[in-house]
Ligand SMILES: Nc1ncnc2c1ncn2[C@@H]1O[C@H](COP(=O)(O)OP(=O)(O)OP(=O)(O)O)[C@@H](O)[C@H]1O
């Protein structure tokens with residue numbers, strides 16, 4: 212269950228006046244059951260790299276494989292299917308729907324799978340417990356605290372039990388206590404066998420004792 216990138220480039224708007232080379236010949240590997248940070252200034256390419264690892268879009272060129280599958284040339288439909296099987300994604304702004312309940316937010320990724328509402332609730336129970344948000348299950352997500360919102364986003368990323376958990380600047384909207392709490396939660400997930408990749412320039416994240424390696428990105432290149 213590892214991630215391998217070889218000479219990966221990503222060019223947005225290729226051939227147009229607004230062309231941007233966001234990643235330039237990036238090679239890296241992430242070992243299974245480790246926690247890795249992607250660190251770099253704003254615009255350095257962290258989110259782009261995370262999106263390729265997370266099977267959101269393929270690289271423009273180069274080779275990328277996730278859990279043994281070459282994703283570089285998969286058609287978009289198959290890439291999306293594969294993403295739903297192997298990737299849990301935590302977004303910077305959590306992307307939680309405020310009018311839906313906590314439970315409905317967490318079980319959202321199960322909707323396309325045609326699982327019954329009762330079965331969806333059952334799948335969510337252990338996660339609600341594990342992340343200490345059981346008492347908020349029927350609250351609209353718009354009416355809970357920032358730390359609880361973060362835990363809803365984590366639970367939603369985990370509902371399909373993916374081997375990989377990716378997080379884009381997960382502590383950007385959290386105070387230091389909640390940031391450390393986030394790191395404790397992902398440390399437990401690593402111990403339970405998940406592989407974690409976090410894009411962040413927050414020292415509370417990058418310097419955390421359970422982070423196995425930090426990969427520095429400058430202008431789309433990995434610093435060696
Ligand atoms: N959809 C897009 N279309 C065109 N250019 C883009 C797109 N997304 C990102 N870029 C450009 O690609 C480069 C890398 O962006 P990216 O979002 O990966 O950086 P980042 O390291 O995540 O930055 P931040 O810390 O601000 O989130 C930037 O120059 C950015 O402007």
Ligand SMILES: [Mg+2]
Nearest residue numbers: 257258259379
């Ligand atoms: Mg970003």
